[in-house]
Structures are given as C-alpha cells and as structure tokens.
Amino acid sequence: MDLKISDKVVFVNAASRGIGRAAAELFLKEGCKVAIASSDQTKLYATAVELKKSTGTEPEWVVCDLNKPGDIENAVKAVSSILGDIDILVNNCGGPVSGKFDELNDNDWTDAVDQVLMSAIRMTREVLPGMKAKNWGRIINITSISVKQPIDNLLLSNSLRSAVTAWAKSLSGDLGEYNITVNNVAPGYTLTSRLYELAVARAKESGDSHEHVLASMAANVPLKRLARPDEIASMIVFLSSEPAAYVTGQTIVVDGGLTKSTY
Ligand code: NAD
Numbered sequence: 001m002d003l004k005i006s007d008k009v010v011f012v013n014a015a016s017r018g019i020g021r022a023a024a025e026l027f028l029k030e031g032c033k034v035a036i037a038s039s040d041q042t043k044l045y046a047t048a049v050e051l052k053k054s055t056g057t058e059p060e061w062v063v064c065d066l067n068k069p070g071d072i073e074n075a076v077k078a079v080s081s082i083l084g085d086i087d088i089l090v091n092n093c094g095g096p097v098s099g100k101f102d103e104l105n106d107n108d109w110t111d112a113v114d115q116v117l118m119s120a121i122r123m124t125r126e127v128l129p130g131m132k133a134k135n136w137g138r139i140i141n142i143t144s145i146s147v148k149q150p151i152d153n154l155l156l157s158n159s160l161r162s163a164v165t166a167w168a169k170s171l172s173g174d175l176g177e178y179n180i181t182v183n184n185v186a187p188g189y190t191l192t193s194r195l196y197e198l199a200v201a202r203a204k205e206s207g208d209s210h211e212h213v214l215a216s217m218a219a220n221v222p223l224k225r226l227a228r229p230d231e232i233a234s235m236i237v238f239l240s241s242e243p244a245a246y247v248t249g250q251t252i253v254v255d256g257g258l259t260k261s262t263y
Contacts, residue, residue: 004242006031008087011079013066013123016043018192019142020092021051022229023236028055030237032088035079037064039094066093066119067111076126085130088240091120091164092142095194096156098201104155116160121167128180137180138240141168142232145188145253148261161186165251172249181248183239188255189217190227222257 009032012024016038024036028051036051038044041063052058060082064075079086096112097104120141131137143161145151150158165184172182189195196210199217203210218226235254238244253259 001243003030003237003240005088005237005240008032008240009079009083009085010034010088010090010240011037011076011086011123011127012090012092013037013064013119014092014094015090016040016047018194019187019190019229019232019236020090021047022233023090023092024059025051025055026230026233026237027088027240028057028059033060033083035060035062035083037062037075037079039063039065066123067114069118069122072119072122073126076123080130085134086127087131087134087136088138088140089123089127090140090142090236090240091123093119096154096160098153098157098198099155100153101155108156112156112160116157117163117167120164124171128175131180132178135179137175137178139168139171139175139180139182140236140239141165141182141184142236143184143186143251145186145255145259147184147186147251148253148259168251169249176248179245181239181245183244183247183249184251185232185235185239186251186253186255187232188227188253188258189221190229190232192229195226220258221255225256227254227256 010027012020014020015024015036024034027034036059044061048061062075062078064071093115141164146158147161147165168182199210199213202213232254
C-alpha cells in the first residue's frame with residue numbers, strides 16, 4: 001500500500017526512546033521529513049545519530065520539555081523554520097507518575113495535567129494554523145489501554161488519558177472541514193524502557209523478579225506476548241497516511257487483545 005506521505009513534515013514528541021522513537025524511525029523509512037523532540041538532550045542527540053544509521057536519514061532534533069509552554073512554542077517554531085509547516089503531529093509524552101488516590105497530591109495532579117493533557121493541547125494549537133492553510137493535517141495522540149480499562153495504581157494516567165480522548169473527539173468534529181484528522185493510538189503492554197522500569201518497581205514491591213512480572217503481563221495477553229514498539233508505530237504511521245483519510249475521532253487499541261471492552 002502506498003501511504004502517500006513521503007513529502008510530509010512530521011513532528012514526534014517524547015521520541016528519544018520507546019514508542020516515540022519507533023514512530024520516528026518508521027516515518028523516516030517512509031521518506032518523511034522528521035523532527036524529534038524530548039526533554040533529554042543527550043539521549044535525543046544519540047537517538048538522532050542512531051536513526052541516521054538505521055534509516056540513512058538523520059532527523060532534526062529539538063529539546064522540548066512538554067511541561068513548559070515556552071518550550072512547546074519554541075520547538076514548533078524551530079521545526080517549522082527548518083522543515084516547513086508541520087503536516088503530521090504525534091502527541092506523545094512521558095508516562096505520569098504511578099500511585100493510588102491517597103498517594104497523590106495537588107502537585108502530582110497539576111504536573112500530570114501539564115504533561116499529558118496540556119502538552120497535546122498546546123502543541124496542537126501551535127501547528128493548527130499551518131495545517132489549516134494547507135487544508136491537510138494529521139494529529140495522533142498516544143494514550144493507553146487505560147481509556148478502555150483502568151490500570152491498577154495508575155490513577156493519573158487513567159484519568160488524564162480519558163481527558164485527552166474526549167478532547168480529541170471534540171476537536172475532530174471542529175477540524176474535519178479543514179481535512180485534518182485527529183485520532184488516538186492506545187498501546188497495551190509494550191516492551192520499552194518505561195515498561196521495564198514499571199516491572200522492576202512492581203518486582204521490588206512483590207519480592208518477585210522483574211522477569212517474572214513481565215512474563216505474567218505477557219501471559220494475560222491473548223497473543224501471549226508483549227508488543228514491540230514498532231507494532232505501535234505501524235498504527236501511528238497508518239493513521240497519518242492518505243489511505244486513512246476517512247478515519248477521524250477514533251481510538252485504535254493496539255494491545256494483542258488484552259482489554260475486554262467490546263467497543
Ligand atoms: P518511555 O518512558 O520509554 O519514553 C518516554 C519518552 O518521553 C522519552 O523519550 C522521554 O525522554 C520523554 N519525556 C519524558 N518526560 C518528558 C517531558 N517532560 N518532556 C518531553 N519529553 C519527555 O515511554 P514509552 O513506553 O515509549 O511510552 C510512551 C507513552 O505511551 C507514555 O506516555 C506511556 O505512558 C504510554 N504508554 C506506554 C505503554 C507501554 O507499555 N510502554 C502502554 C500504554 C501507554
């Protein structure tokens with residue numbers, strides 16, 4: 001299938017590792033003009049160099065702390081001035097801290113609102129004038145299976161991913177007339193550094209090994225394995241494509257069948 005996005009400008013956030021990095025790699029392989037961002041400058045630069053090795057093209061990179069509104073504005077300006085107006089925006093972010101209701105204070109909540117919800121809103125606000133002028137755009141938000149089925153001990157993620165989902169649905173209605181689609185990709189358990197770190201933390205609490213924690217996660221998945229980051233990236237890239245032009249306002253779950261929800 002020809003995805004027809006080889007001339008597009010793509011901006012992937014939180015892309016120094018994990019799902020964001022895998023998405024950037026696949027967009028580069030499709031021939032897109034790609035910029036990656038993250039708050040971690042050292043890792044971001046190393047990732048840009050590694051992506052050049054694996055794809056033949058080095059992405060542009062810009063340091064951007066998604067919790068800082070000024071960084072977001074500057075990052076979009078920097079990318080647009082080098083590559084042109086952004087056609088495809090991937091709103092990814094680091095995962096919010098874990099915890100149950102009693103363990104979270106006001107600062108945890110306001111930080112998570114900035115990190116998960118406001119970062120997507122602020123990024124989108126910056127790129128929309130360019131997308132509207134071109135009468136073409138794709139906005140993909142990375143959420144979680146927690147929007148279908150809350151995950152124990154992840155109250156912030158459970159709450160704010162659903163806020164992103166409701167916002168994205170509303171936005172898709174407003175932007176359809178500009179040929180801009182807005183969709184969410186909701187990953188299940190995906191073997192990235194974040195999942196590894198979560199497994200190590202759970203192992204400490206339970207006295208188990210992290211290998212056993214990861215194996216138990218995989219055992220609950222109908223496909224009997226964890227996702228690879230590139231399997232989430234494939235959905236992100238497809239939703240960004242021309243063949244996906246009639247898909248908007250949707251959440252596509254990529255979880256190996258883990259969630260039990262029927263819709
Ligand atoms: P990861 O921890 O491996 O990577 C997160 C990226 O976010 C890194 O590049 C990091 O530098 C960047 N980042 C962190 N804080 C930032 C900030 N303030 N500003 C800018 N960049 C920042 O995570 P991942 O596993 O690739 O997951 C990506 C997203 O998908 C996360 O929001 C995560 O919660 C969600 N998710 C992951 C899984 C999974 O199993 N891995 C499942 C469901 C949802």
